[in-house]
Amino acid sequence: MDRTESIRAQATAIMNNFFEALTRAKVSSDSYGVKATKQTRHPKKRDADPRAEFKGRMLANASSKDHDYIIAEKKKW
Amino acid sequence: MVGVKEKISRLSSGTLTARQNIQHFLDTISATNKTVNAVLSLNPHALAQADAIDAKRKNGSPMGKLAGLGIIVKSNICVEGLIANCASKTLANYTATYDADVISRIKAEDGIIIGMANQDEFACGISGETSAFGKTQNPAAPGFVPGGSSSGSAAAVAAGYCDIALGSDTGGSIRNPASHCGVVGIKPSYGRVSRYGLIDLSMSLDQIGPLSTDVYGCALMMEVISGYSSNDPTTQDSHASHYTTAANKNIRVATSPDFDKLCSDNRILSLVNSAVAAYKPSTVRLEHIDLAIQTYYPLVYVEFFSGTRKFDGRRYGLKIEESCGDEVLRRILGGREISKAEHAGKYYRTALAVKQKIADELHEAFKHVDVIVLPTTPILPHKFGDKLSVEDSYAYDAYTIPANLAGICAGVVPVGVIGGVPVGMQVFARDEMTLFSFLNEVSHVSKR
Numbered sequence: 060m061d062r063t064e065s066i067r068a069q070a071t072a073i074m075n076n077f078f079e080a081l082t083r084a085k086v087s088s089d090s091y092g093v094k095a096t097k098q099t100r101h102p103k104k105r106d107a108d109p110r111a112e113f114k115g116r117m118l119a120n121a122s123s124k125d126h127d128y129i130i131a132e133k134k135k136w
Numbered sequence: 137m138v139g140v141k142e143k144i145s146r147l148s149s150g151t152l153t154a155r156q157n158i159q160h161f162l163d164t165i166s167a168t169n170k171t172v173n174a175v176l177s178l179n180p181h182a183l184a185q186a187d188a189i190d191a192k193r194k195n196g197s198p199m200g201k202l203a204g205l206g207i208i209v210k211s212n213i214c215v216e217g218l219i220a221n222c223a224s225k226t227l228a229n230y231t232a233t234y235d236a237d238v239i240s241r242i243k244a245e246d247g248i249i250i251g252m253a254n255q256d257e258f259a260c261g262i263s264g265e266t267s268a269f270g271k272t273q274n275p276a277a278p279g280f281v282p283g284g285s286s287s288g289s290a291a292a293v294a295a296g297y298c299d300i301a302l303g304s305d306t307g308g309s310i311r312n313p314a315s316h317c318g319v320v321g322i323k324p325s326y327g328r329v330s331r332y333g334l335i336d337l338s339m340s341l342d343q344i345g346p347l348s349t350d351v352y353g354c355a356l357m358m359e360v361i362s363g364y365s366s367n368d369p370t371t372q373d374s375h376a377s378h379y380t381t382a383a384n385k386n387i388r389v390a391t392s393p394d395f396d397k398l399c400s401d402n403r404i405l406s407l408v409n410s411a412v413a414a415y416k417p418s419t420v421r422l423e424h425i426d427l428a429i430q431t432y433y434p435l436v437y438v439e440f441f442s443g444t445r446k447f448d449g450r451r452y453g454l455k456i457e458e459s460c461g462d463e464v465l466r467r468i469l470g471g472r473e474i475s476k477a478e479h480a481g482k483y484y485r486t487a488l489a490v491k492q493k494i495a496d497e498l499h500e501a502f503k504h505v506d507v508i509v510l511p512t513t514p515i516l517p518h519k520f521g522d523k524l525s526v527e528d529s530y531a532y533d534a535y536t537i538p539a540n541l542a543g544i545c546a547g548v549v550p551v552g553v554i555g556g557v558p559v560g561m562q563v564f565a566r567d568e569m570t571l572f573s574f575l576n577e578v579s580h581v582s583k584r
Contacts, residue, residue, distance in 0.1 A: 078430075
């Protein structure tokens with residue numbers, strides 16, 4: 060098991076132990092906070108390294124550009 | 137070491153110049169910091185700034201509250217032109233491009249920034265052992281860890297490198313090292329001090345606070361850094377009070393039997409209880425206090441994961457996952473895991489719900505008492521080289537975390553030593569005026 064996977068597994072185990080302890084407080088996770096039905100994070104879509112497409116996405120989103128440069132004027136973007 | 141009040145008196149009278157004060161600190165750092173490793177970098181303009189303060193005083197100009205005092209700043213607080221690396225390779229050479237609000241206020245009051253303090257990496261730690269730039273030693277108890285994560289800040293005060301230091305406290309990171317190093321440390325109420333310019337660990341829990349050799353130094357710094365800021369919308373809309381002169385003879389003191397089960401070393405409990413025996417403390421019940429650690433860490437894991445997404449290697453140094461230590465990586469990966477859509481927020485929302493229970497119990501207690509006294513840590517600091525499990529490390533926070541969860545203020549004053557190791561008494565209070573009223577009175581029992 061490589062370092063990252065080992066640490067991830069350990070962190071997950073700790074969180075699960077802590078969550079189990081918190082159930083003693085007899086609170087429901089539904090009783091607090093707002094359930095976000097949209098805009099949840101989907102690891103499969105997001106956790107791939109986005110650096111390769113970052114530039115393309117930034118330029119695609121820009122309202123004004125000049126070749127590789129985004130032109131950002133105050134209050135216009 | 138000269139107390140802050142006495143130091144101000146000497147600076148005001150001219151028996152000590154700002155240059156002399158700062159030069160003394162720089163000489164002391166030069167002599168011992170290679171061993172202590174409390175300071176990571178120095179302000180190259182500190183002496184020139186001291187000269188400017190002296191010239192200002194000579195001209196008869198009105199002087200700020202901190203005129204001529206030397207301040208050391210934790211490396212997760214931005215000081216324009218100085219390295220804010222959070223003791224991590226991720227930000228190894230990151231030079232802050234602006235002053236945090238607390239720094240602007242210190243400079244406006246003629247305080248002089250001497251340098252940047254070592255810390256646990258990204259404030260993720262309790263011992264001062266996880267900095268990417270080497271461990272910090274404990275000047276008050278050689279061989280024992282100084283505590284963390286504001287390890288360098290506490291050690292700098294204990295080693296005589298500054299008059300006052302700034303740290304940050306998310307779950308005890310000012311109070312833990314203050315106790316281990318035998319100095320005074322304050323965690324303000326949430327929102328009392330602006331977090332603008334603090335590189336966050338957990339935005340809903342972080343606070344910047346002072347450490348000093350005495351209560352006066354901390355109270356003075358709190359007067360300077362407290363107050364509303366338009367840069368931080370979570371700051372309270374109130375002006376700072378006169379903490380240096382806070383006094384109240386009728387403070388209602390309490391302890392709680394619920395603290396006893398958390399303590400692994402009864403000598404600590406005995407020392408703290410004997411320090412306040414004369415106040416005949418009443419007792420309060422805090423039923424869920426033993427769930428503080430399990431409540432805190434899911435919140436921190438998720439908020440830290442969120443806060444570190446900006447360290448992606450494009451703008452602020454290296455990609456954090458590729459350059460950080462184990463504890464930082466643990467919090468990121470754990471936060472990533474439990475915030476996945478498939479869990480529907482159950483970890484975070486459950487922790488929020490228990491956080492509210494703990495907060496409600498403390499606020500209910502403060503309807504009947506003014507301060508609650510307790511130990512700072514359940515055990516004495518361990519020695520360098522001792523192996524601790526992750527859970528044992530987290531357990532150091534058992535007494536400090538509740539104040540962060542409830543958003544209340546808390547302070548630590550030295551009350552004695554056990555086996556040569558300093559022990560700090562912790563005080564929870566409803567507000568800073570009450571806290572300083574009690575600390576001003578009780579600090580005479582501190583033994584160094």
